Amino acid sequence: MSEKIYTGSCLCNTVKFEITGAIKNIIYCHCSKCRKAQGSAFATNGNIDIDKFNIITGENALTAYKSGDDQTKYFCKHCGSPIISKNARDPDKLRVRIGTIESAITEQPEAHIFVSSKANWEKIESDLPQFESYQPEL
Secondary structure, three states: OOOOEEEEEOOOOOOEEEEEOOOEEEEEEOOHHHHHHHOOOOEEEEEEEHHHEEEEEOHHHEEEEEOOOOEEEEEEOOOOOEEEEEEOOOOOEEEEEHHHEOOOOOOOOOEEEOHHHOOOOOOOOOOOOEOOOOOOOO
């Protein structure tokens, strides 16, 4: 059986990437940093193995923002699309912004995290588990 292959890109199509394999632990994050990075009520992220992520074009268009001691977010310097983030505490993994993936995704979101930090105007209408901070098994 062949591995799944997902393709994605930024808004201006400068940065194009490919993911080989499954996307794990897809979550909706409601923390204030994700809200600001997305300009929305939450960010939808999934974990991938770093060696399964390949930038096809536009690697030189990625720029980084260190959002915490261990966290670095990467986005397109032309259109601003957030693509991935890295955590120094887990160097073999990446978090990919699910909205940048163009392929049909078979994996499904598992939970809402940081709901204690959600926007006061947001109402979560979902049967998925909700956690005050990180999902316990992540």
